[in-house]
Amino acid sequence: MTTFLPDPLAPPLEDRLLDVDPRTRHTGLAREAYDALDVVLDPELDEPVTDLGFVRSLAVAPGSHGSTDVEVHLRLPTSFCSPSFAYLMAGDAQDVLTALEWTGRVVVELDEHHDSAVINAGLASGSGWAGTYAAEEASSLEELRATFRRKAHTAAMERCLTDLLRADDTLTEEALADVVLGDLAAGEHRDALLRRREALGLRTDDEAPVLVDAAGVPHPREQVPMALRRARSTRVSVDGNAHFCRGLLRTRYPGSDADQTRRADGSEPADTTYHAATPTTAQKETQR
């Protein structure tokens, strides 16, 4: 059994290279399993658990009938992170690993969370979210997921439009009403926006207007500046939360920065990964 827990004897972080892609520390089937977790997102932060450093360990071992068992431990920035998000990520991780054709027994456990016992028992018995919290009359988590998918789109849209405003002094906010996808410069921000639009089922052709609501409807021209401001507050929130959560994880689990990719949006000099040369979350997403 191979484990990837942080090595307590490792030299202090500053003496290590943060420029190593966390994925490359896994090989063979373990690497395949780790890569599969790239689609498991923290819905609020709009980033994969593999980029956030939430995968604490991943181990593979021979299973029955030629299959391979996988055991994954997840960790979160605080023990009081929201149980709904925690369950969502752990449940998704279990689903994608189970879907791999070579996996046998799949164990996903959430470590050191205030509701670890309940969540882990629910995952192990396959009772699902509603079954796990039956006493609380839980319904589906899909609306929660949809809310944050919309926020992720809003933030991606704002980044693209603010890029345009900063690049062109003559462009007014009202004029953003006329901006279409084809006007956006190629790059990470545009790629990210296209993916978020796809997730919402919105148009992705060059003629599609950029500043739209979650249903793809453009705003009346006079409301464009306000729509941009609202989108900006969403982007500020997503970036701020993402970096705060990443920072808290590093505080709670020393050395976990080695498991985090660099998030360029909202990055500040105090971030240990600020100068790292690892691919950013957005670059990685583009490569996938």
Place this chain on the structure above:
Amino acid sequence: MYTKDGESYFIVDAHVALWDARRENQRNVHGEQFIDCFYDYHRNLSPESELWGHEEFLYAGGERLMKDLFTDGYVDHAIFQPAYLGEFYKTGFGQTEEAFALSQAHPDKLTYNHNFDPRNGEAGLDQLRADAERFGLQGVKLYTAEWHGDSRGWSMRDPWTYRYLEVCREVGIKNIHIHKGPTIRPLDRDAFDVADIDSCASDFTDLNFIVEHVGLPRLEDFCWIATQEPNVHGGLAVAMPFIHSRPRYFAQIIGELLYWIGEDRIQFSSDYSIWTPRWLVERFVDFQIPEDMTEYAPLTLAQKKKILGLNAASMYGIEVPEHLRLPEDLADSGETATGPREPAAGDRDSLVGAGR
């Protein structure tokens, strides 16, 4: 009072606590997890020179609180905002008797707010009336993620909550401080959702609703609600220390708040003893929106004075010495406005233009 460059500031620390999270008071593992979560916030966001050891963080005590706030911290008046957390701590988290005794010994310096839990039903209503009388309550601190038996949270929209707010009205409690945390009810919702504040703010227009942590991590939802409701305010607990490690994010938080809710509805706090006020006050007075963030207008002196103390002083009727007030022409009429603030903040010219 804090003085720098010939300007003096009246300081109200609108959210402080005197908690006891020592081992002997922890009821279970959650008591340990809860304070460790606070301690990680402290370690993550504090400058190295301001770091506390884990043991001293568990309990500061009244003497140290007085020193940190009033002797060293420039604070003129502080307001206790205690969380009960009876499921995690034997005598609760916030120490009612100790904090109330302190506030009685220093009535010019300390105001004691208490809390209620609408799940206590009829008996809780009577208790609230009794507490209001005993403590002379002007405000309450509500924590919607509080555990209570099998329940893991409640909503400001609950019919029982409304009955408690009606009693608040009746007994003269005007300031409702709300802290959102990771409640797991309703389970399929966003645990930090601030939408329920919209309803109660509309239905109780004669009460002030101060959303602590300015709604973080739901800043955008908070701004949208608060811009429409003149009686919704933002408390800067937990937001303040970003001024050190994430000054650009802090600038964005302040910039967004000033744009959406304006300078009259934002209150400074250290969230003592997660952080101490001294360095936060010093940094905030020195703080300015970074030059390249042209989407936000620069912070004015009047805005800093209002946020650091004048806003909360006005809400709580705290006497401000004449020389620390704003000149008449800078002071507001007492009415708070709704809608985004135009035009200085965030208009298109300031966003794309190079100069100010």
